[in-house]
Amino acid sequence: MKKITLFSDGSALGNPGPGGYGAILRFGNKEREISGGEAHTTNNRMELLAVIEGLRALKEPCNVEIISDSSYVVKGINEWLDGWIKRDFKKVKNPDLWMAYIEVSKPHKINATWVRGHSGHIENERCDILAKQEAQKMKEERE
Numbered sequence: 001m002k003k004i005t006l007f008s009d010g011s012a013l014g015n016p017g018p019g020g021y022g023a024i025l026r027f028g029n030k031e032r033e034i035s036g037g038e039a040h041t042t043n044n045r046m047e048l049l050a051v052i053e054g055l056r057a058l059k060e061p062c063n064v065e066i067i068s069d070s071s072y073v074v075k076g077i078n079e080w081l082d083g084w085i086k087r088d089f090k091k092v093k094n095p096d097l098w099m100a101y102i103e104v105s106k107p108h109k110i111n112a113t114w115v116r117g118h119s120g121h122i123e124n125e126r127c128d129i130l131a132k133q134e135a136q137k138m139k140e141e142r143e
Helices: 043-056 071-086 095-105 122-142
Strands: 002-012 017-027 030-041 062-068 109-114
Touching: 002 043, 002 122, 017 043, 017 122, 030 043, 030 122, 043 062, 043 071, 043 095, 043 122, 062 071, 062 122, 071 095, 071 109
Parallel strands: 002 062, 062 109
Antiparallel strands: 002 017, 017 030
16 A cells, blocks of 8 residues: 655634635655635635545545644544544534545545644645635635
8 A cells, every 4th residue: 555645734814704625645755736715715615625625635545644733623533533533423413524535535544644734744834825815716716
């Protein structure tokens, strides 16, 4: 299995408001950037969508290390998801995205690691820039 690192971040201008996500997929010395946005969303939705779209871009089963500054995403993946599944996502925010995450994550072996945001982590800072650019684009399209 290929070892992939997936760096991700999300942003929303207003919460909710226009939002964007950014992700970097790294395999060895190769990198691919992925970004996108939505007109009306939340920061947490964009954080999770960055991970989903990053995983969706993988063409084969991989060993994936997700690096995120979102404790919501990291704890959701590492701690909370099994309980949410057992209670059929009752009282869980963003169940549509968590179900999408479950589907795209199935072929992969995944571990999520939290990093402090805005602390100089190079890839996290780059994902933050991508996410904010996409959020700004969404905002300008609405104006």
